[in-house]
Amino acid sequence: MSETTDQKISGVEIELAEVTKRYAGQKTPAVDGFSMTIPAGETIVFVGPSGCGKTTTMKMINRLIEPTSGQITIGGESALKIDPDQLRRRIGYAIQQAGLFPHLTVAQNIAVVPGLLGWDKKKVRDRVVEMLDLVGLDEEFAGRFPRQLSGGQQQRVGVARALAADPPVLLMDEPFGAVDPITRGNLQDELLRLQAELRKTIVFVTHDFDEAVKLGDRIAVLGNQSKILQYDTPEAILANPADDTVAGFVGAGASLKQLTLMRVRDVELKTDLVTVSTEDTPADVRQKLTNARKTYALVLDRRNRPLRWLHVRELASAGSLATVGRPVGDTVSVQSTLQDALEAILTEGGNAAVTGGRGEYVGTIDIRTVTDTIQQVREEHENDHENSAGGAG
Amino acid sequence: MPDSSGRTHGSAVAVTIAGVAIVSIWEFIGQRWNVLVPEALLHASAVLQCTLIAAVLGVLLGVLVYRSPAGSAIATALTSAILTIPSFALIGLLIPVLGLGVPPTVVALVLYGLLPIVRNTIVGLDGVDPAITDAARGIGMGRAVVLTRVELRLAWPAILAGIRVSTQLLMGIAAIAAYAKGPGLGTEIFSGLVRAGSANATNEALAGTLGVVVLALVVDGIYVIISRLTTSRGIRV
Structure with a gap:
């Protein structure tokens, strides 16, 4: 909420204009005319029921799913005009259960994108150490394989891998969905701490409204076909849900949730x-x-x-x-x-x-x-x- | 043709060594060591080379079809169909087309070796967690890079298992290639079977058979070592 650290923003603005995804053979588009401006350095949470198209919308930003029509601009540059692989190397991507490469060590996993970008070996090695430190993992983890890590540790490595090449934008698809509640809480706190430091533009997808309230600078509550039901700060959504669907999603105890957003100071x-x-x-x-x-x-x-x-x-x-x-x-x-x-x-x-x-x-x-x-x-x-x-x- | 010549040859031997006709299998192997060893090496060499060709073709075929369920089904069905043809018949049918010796042997062995490799390649690639390939694409790996650096690496234990089964399969089938005058221990088995009843005929067939079994076990052991050396510790079972 505070805008006092503007000078440290490393994220860029993302603009989606009338983005539509239509799958062949389906009458209704999966995502219908989605327009949104995501300010640089903010965490935006897409929240909505499963199947509402929130993941599809997010995946169109890095073109894992190609939009049927519409415009996507990232930091002033049209995402649709760049080679998709090049584009994705500049956008961090973290997913549920981390999606780590099981045959590579933690260090090798983190080093993938810098490697693809052709960094020299010394720089990559230094970066791996730096990233492990950033996500709060000891250096001894570097040589381990993913299966030797706990779910929470894997998720940290997933975030480290996503951030390794210092992308201005980070896409996170229910990254903490598969870990236990205590670990999830810790990972959320870590992400808040990281974000306070890095100020990336983060698009975070979840179906957990409480998670959205905790992490989001703004929340986009999405309905079917990724229709934006409300796009506002958590405080505003909790104080005044736009309609009954949003209110239903906010769930009971909106005022109690509101209390988690405000500080005694x-x-x-x-x-x-x-x-x-x-x-x-x-x-x-x-x-x-x-x-x-x-x-x-x-x-x-x-x-x-x-x-x-x-x-x-x-x-x-x-x-x-x-x-x-x-x-x-x-x-x-x-x-x-x-x-x-x-x-x-x-x-x-x-x-x-x-x-x-x-x-x-x-x-x-x-x-x-x-x-x-x-x-x-x-x-x-x-x-x-x-x-x-x-x-x- | 092999029938008549074999009989003549067999009886000649029986006469010559009539006095020492009944030797034990171990003695026989000892006497024939200088013949059996080169034959075993030729046998192994033929099998391994054909496995290698089958592996290249099989993995290639698997990679081409694994994304399409229909393609996978067709490739598996075709290679299974090949395996249902009796090996003796297939080799026999190849002789008029390719002649005797190496060509029909190689073609038959490669065809038989395909099924386990193609099937395991498809199963292995199919078994790669979609979340992992999604992550790989999402962080900027191109299709070819995902295939070579992620999918094939993860499918490798399955593919190698397929290659190993192929090798075992071909060890046996290669013996039959002797029918087409192919190289290897099959020569011993055939000549022993053809002379059935005469002195040391059983020993000869048995020596060839034992040779194949021992060879198969040794090569299988080598596969265990290869598997340990080439599979990442992160995915080793």
């Missing part, structure tokens, strides 16, 4: 809580609470980190503030998502302490902040469809 924190230090005397605290007309305070340690919740009743029997009160259970960092914050609010019972980069107290967040934020996002996107219907259609 994006909302206004409450700072009216009384905070005291462990060195304060109970009398000081009582005075502060009375002044602020509050019944409880947050005890901070010497480095301002939240220690304990202290109720005014507990002060009577306390000699010092070193041990009295209820320990703070769950704190939230400004980096956390609102979903994490909500979890902390629920476990803490009303208020959750928010900490900054070094664990220092910066404010509190409560359920009102969360509900207000959701309300605000909904209002922002309330009138979306009058404007976006034309753009998406």
